[in-house]
Amino acid sequence: MYDLIIIGGGPGGLTAGIYAQRAMLKTLLVEKLALGGQIAVSDVIENYPGFPSISGPGLMEKFEEHAKGTGLEVKYAEVESVTTDGDEKVLSTSEGELRAKAVIVSTGAKPSRINVPGELELTGKGVSYCATCDAPFYRGQEVVLIGGGDTAVKEAVYLSKIASKVTLIHRRDALRAEKILQEKALNTENIEILWSHVLKEITGDKLVTGVVIEDLKAGAEKEIATEGVFIFVGTNPSAISIDVEKDKSGFIIANQNMETSVKGIYAIGDARNTPLKQVATAVGDGAIAAFKAEEYISE
Amino acid sequence: MYDLIIIGGGPGGLTAGIYAQRAMLKTLLVEKLALGGQIAVSDVIENYPGFPSISGPGLMEKFEEHAKGTGLEVKYAEVESVTTDGDEKVLSTSEGELRAKAVIVSTGAKPSRINVPGELELTGKGVSYCATCDAPFYRGQEVVLIGGGDTAVKEAVYLSKIASKVTLIHRRDALRAEKILQEKALNTENIEILWSHVLKEITGDKLVTGVVIEDLKAGAEKEIATEGVFIFVGTNPSAISIDVEKDKSGFIIANQNMETSVKGIYAIGDARNTPLKQVATAVGDGAIAAFKAEEYISE
Numbered sequence: 001m002y003d004l005i006i007i008g009g010g011p012g013g014l015t016a017g018i019y020a021q022r023a024m025l026k027t028l029l030v031e032k033l034a035l036g037g038q039i040a041v042s043d044v045i046e047n048y049p050g051f052p053s054i055s056g057p058g059l060m061e062k063f064e065e066h067a068k069g070t071g072l073e074v075k076y077a078e079v080e081s082v083t084t085d086g087d088e089k090v091l092s093t094s095e096g097e098l099r100a101k102a103v104i105v106s107t108g109a110k111p112s113r114i115n116v117p118g119e120l121e122l123t124g125k126g127v128s129y130c131a132t133c134d135a136p137f138y139r140g141q142e143v144v145l146i147g148g149g150d151t152a153v154k155e156a157v158y159l160s161k162i163a164s165k166v167t168l169i170h171r172r173d174a175l176r177a178e179k180i181l182q183e184k185a186l187n188t189e190n191i192e193i194l195w196s197h198v199l200k201e202i203t204g205d206k207l208v209t210g211v212v213i214e215d216l217k218a219g220a221e222k223e224i225a226t227e228g229v230f231i232f233v234g235t236n237p238s239a240i241s242i243d244v245e246k247d248k249s250g251f252i253i254a255n256q257n258m259e260t261s262v263k264g265i266y267a268i269g270d271a272r273n274t275p276l277k278q279v280a281t282a283v284g285d286g287a288i289a290a291f292k293a294e295e296y297i298s299e
Numbered sequence: 300m301y302d303l304i305i306i307g308g309g310p311g312g313l314t315a316g317i318y319a320q321r322a323m324l325k326t327l328l329v330e331k332l333a334l335g336g337q338i339a340v341s342d343v344i345e346n347y348p349g350f351p352s353i354s355g356p357g358l359m360e361k362f363e364e365h366a367k368g369t370g371l372e373v374k375y376a377e378v379e380s381v382t383t384d385g386d387e388k389v390l391s392t393s394e395g396e397l398r399a400k401a402v403i404v405s406t407g408a409k410p411s412r413i414n415v416p417g418e419l420e421l422t423g424k425g426v427s428y429c430a431t432c433d434a435p436f437y438r439g440q441e442v443v444l445i446g447g448g449d450t451a452v453k454e455a456v457y458l459s460k461i462a463s464k465v466t467l468i469h470r471r472d473a474l475r476a477e478k479i480l481q482e483k484a485l486n487t488e489n490i491e492i493l494w495s496h497v498l499k500e501i502t503g504d505k506l507v508t509g510v511v512i513e514d515l516k517a518g519a520e521k522e523i524a525t526e527g528v529f530i531f532v533g534t535n536p537s538a539i540s541i542d543v544e545k546d547k548s549g550f551i552i553a554n555q556n557m558e559t560s561v562k563g564i565y566a567i568g569d570a571r572n573t574p575l576k577q578v579a580t581a582v583g584d585g586a587i588a589a590f591k592a593e594e595y596i597s598e
Contacts, residue, residue, distance in 0.1 A: 066350070127559075256555055287577050288574050
């Protein structure tokens, strides 16, 4: 049996692994696919302090090397569920059952995709799901944004301060965002809203060069030239069956100690109700969760 | 007037600066002495993800370079107080008055020193105030620990799993720590408690080689050879006059959004009631505070 099992090998999970190994906990990190998480598909990251500019895969290689240097054991398996058996946590995985005294859930989240041609291929190459991450790459440029909910409109306002113009593409003829956000967007000069339009395609070879949109009322298509397409149509936590309290979007509720509603189960990074999804914040969460797990286990 | 003033240029403050600059806020970072904060006096840091092993000053140079690369303005001045004037925050400093729409307090904390010969000179060279930071450097070695409160005893138990032996030096003949922690320490085989002893001196030239302690009852001094001395006799937040809610030790109370009891004033890192004082956690706090300050300012 392990002291601690960490589910998910993104920045938060790897940080928890580093801290747990340093605290001499018998630790296993279980990863479904490849270490690094979402950031590993990012072309460039410029806001993880200490690295002014580095590729996502490059940064995650450094994290992996750091974690493995502490002797962290990594197992590749898909975790289906986490249950409790007395004080023990039981993980049902594609490679059989695993048991630990404590579990850290760092399974991340995935932005919803629109699933149009070019979207997947150009992610990290002009297609972005995070304004905080990528807005500065488009300083003074014209960008396109898809969505109409709270996050989309908030990010449009944010982007309008950095980009020279934001074209907001929305499938309906009214925004779903809360009133105060709507007014802000409507009153911002360099935000143009194209109502009743949908995204049909993102064009570009190695980098985004434009979008093809359809006017639903006129039934006509047109192309807009842009190097940056921001998509905000929702975010989903990764699916794993675990009986802890979640918010209405399915993110695990954790307090400042990363403790969930079940003792000995912690949630970090994008998998929890975090105020900000960033490498910098996942790293902080991971350190705290490992520290608190060590305290819990030693009790 | 600035959008945002960040008080303190440690890892948390510099991170907030990077995020604020990227969000195009008109930002000023005010630092009293030198950028880098406490970590800049650390010999080696091995738990900031991405850097398996780097000197404290080396890491902080990278943070500084990163922050300055974003164009962050830095002013060297001592902040005496922060007050509010309507929606504006007013900073009284050694270099005059400064005003901003929002303020992030990242003034850090300082461990209490015992003030014995060798302590200051050998800090970071065998004298440590943080087990999570430095315990792994003493794997399988014998260390000395000073203190008798909750933190001291908790850290003694933590260290006992990594070091081969922990000698706990306590000035009284009973621990002040809570009962359950006491029992844990008393029942740990490789923790030896020297009651009614005080630290007189830490010896060593470039690195710690031992401690001189005095038996208060017998009045006799003796030396213990060790390369690691952990001191836990309290931690104090840096003094700055600011009217926000604090905990009983004087740390600013902030929620998960780093918001204090006053709108537009945020507190991060060691200056707040954080569950863990680390570069990794300060960085997470800094990113969140800048993000939330941007939202607040744009409202």
